[in-house]
Amino acid sequence: MKYRKQFDRQVRAEDVWIPTRDGTKLHARIWRPTDAEAHPVPALLEYLPYRKSDWTAPRDAQRHPWYAGHGYASVRVDLRGSGDSEGVMLDEYTETELADGVDVINWLAAQPWCTGRVGMFGISWGGFNALQIAALRPEPLKAIVTVCSTDDRYDNDVHYTGGAVLGIDMLAWAGTMLAFTARPPDPATVGDTKWLPMWRERLDALEPYLHTWLAHQQRDAYWRHGSVCEDYAAIDAAVLAVGGWADPYRDTVLRLVEHLPGPVRGLIGPWSHQYPDRGLPPGPAIGFLQETLRWWDQWLKDDDTKVDDTNVMDEPLLRAWINDPVPPATFYDTMPGRWVGDDMWPSPSVTWDERPLGGADPVIVRSPHHTGIDAGRFFPFGNRTDLPPDQREEDGRSVCFDSVPLTDRVEILGRPRVRLRLDSATPRANVIARVCDVAPDGSSTLVTRGVLNLLSRHGRDRAVEWQPGTFEDVEFELNATGYAFPPGHRIRVAVSDAYWPWVWPHGTRGALTLHPADSAVLLPVRDPGADAGREPIRFDEPEQAEPLAVTVEPPARGRAERSVTHDVATGEWTLEVDPNYGGSRTYPDGLSYEESALERYQIRADDPLSATAGSQWTIRLRRGDWDAEIITSTELRATAAEFIMDSRIEARSNGETVAKRAWHRTTPRTSA
Structure with missing residues (x-):
């Protein structure tokens, strides 16, 4: 990690109150060049409820002064009712929160030290509301960087998964x-x-x-609010979408690069729920601030004020890290692997490999309810116990289907799917599928997983009970992944009807009957020769402002x-x-x-x-x-x-x- 104490432009920090339309004042800290009144700069906004005065202060110190030193006013605002801002906060991503964000953007654009162009960035909550505010199209907002965020508040957030x-x-x-x-x-x-x-x-x-x-157990108007997947065309700001394979929101990156009509680029690394420059496991970390500076310069600065004259749109539409196989562990300091690039998504370099689960005889899936105890943390945060351990015990509580040992390396990139022919003994049931990499020694590394509440098999906006004694084909996506299975290993599909505590069990003990011969896993296999002739994807080493003395x-x-x-x-x-x-x-104060x-x-x-x-x-x-x-x-x-x-x-x-x-x-x- 390289820490910068001095920048091309001297930086000052000041605390200000920003008024909103109803008179409520939000508290902000602004880092900007000292000469910005004479030489106005674009503004960058990070807008969070997590308290700039304490909880995010160390992280804020890493990036906001750095952006200011490179010719931006970098602004950290506490949401209404949080930190030092006035008012009360009643829920996530309310209309009030988003309207306040628009007020802040318009206020920033009107300041004498601002050029009138604004960017917005954030991770998790700040990535969510950056997307949502972009969909409201405030005129000064020209670009955003959204990290570890979601376009779907119902099916890709912390409340529900697969219904x-x-x-x-x-x-x-x-x-x-x-x-x-x-x-x-x-x-x-x-x-x-x-x-x-x-x-x-x-x-x-x-x-x-x-x-x-819990009052909204189906996808209704409450969840559609703030879910930009409802209308991707509402976003015309340039979007850099960033995720990590160890983060639960990574699927959003693939949907955004596929569906956004305006300028968009996607980046997925091996990271947890963290900014990619922070060096928290799993790595490798990248020079993320430098990468985002290129994005800001492209959309917010005139040509003569840019640090880098390369066009960020010349980068592949999606840059993704392919994890090399590793023994199962709850912590990896650095993941082995490589960067790949695709200029379209879905990519012509990715084809579907359908693999039947096998066996003609039906099997009963009736897992003990503690199946899932080795699932790992839903939000890996860079801690030593976050990732899933060896899955052999979980596999023993599931029904497993193994491939023959692979003769060649198989790389997958995207969202695998499973198609299962099922009957449920009860009207309400869940089904969970995991894909694991099984080494010759029997160790089992979790690659990806997915969940389906069978009540929502016909749509997340309705609940349709199963008729016991009736077989149906159900198909659902697993979480996105980039992973390479090596020769000699086997691909395992493990099916269970319990996954606690990730998935809350239905109230009745049930069982599933599965027809393996009519069931399959569909793997998005990427052509290993797809990168031939392409310039290698590289990033600078991480660089930040001098750390806060905490x-x-x-x-x-x-x-x-x-x-x-x-x-x-x-x-x-x-x-x-x-x-x-x-x-x-x-803290220093x-x-x-x-x-x-x-x-x-x-x-x-x-x-x-x-x-x-x-x-x-x-x-x-x-x-x-x-x-x-x-x-x-x-x-x-x-x-x-x-x-x-x-x-x-x-x-x-x-x-x-x-x-x-x-x-x-x-x-x-x-x-x-």
């Missing part, structure tokens, strides 16, 4: 956001007399997002980052996870930010109604005589007929309770 409830992140993310939205503004920014009334306003407005998310506290002893226990007598399995988003740290979280998922192997998921958070902020603490808990369980939600929060100031609330809600299980 099934995401047990692991529906609950965990709701618990996280309950704690996050309850955090107070900083009195050092908003004032000693204002911070407590602002905090009380936030606490009074709290309603766990889980209540809303002191990170070591994690508490005695707590594993991820642990699995099995009570043999009761048959209960328990998964405990410390999400380890960064832990506790002290004296702010101490303490964070502790624990997720717990429990189920008995023989009882789908034994499933419970819980999330606990404690966050404490201190500086001088200011001391604010938030303690939350969220729990989800279910009967055969309804989901049951219990949430609690206590907020304290200097040890005294400011607010204490509890919620108990139920909602019918309409399709999940």
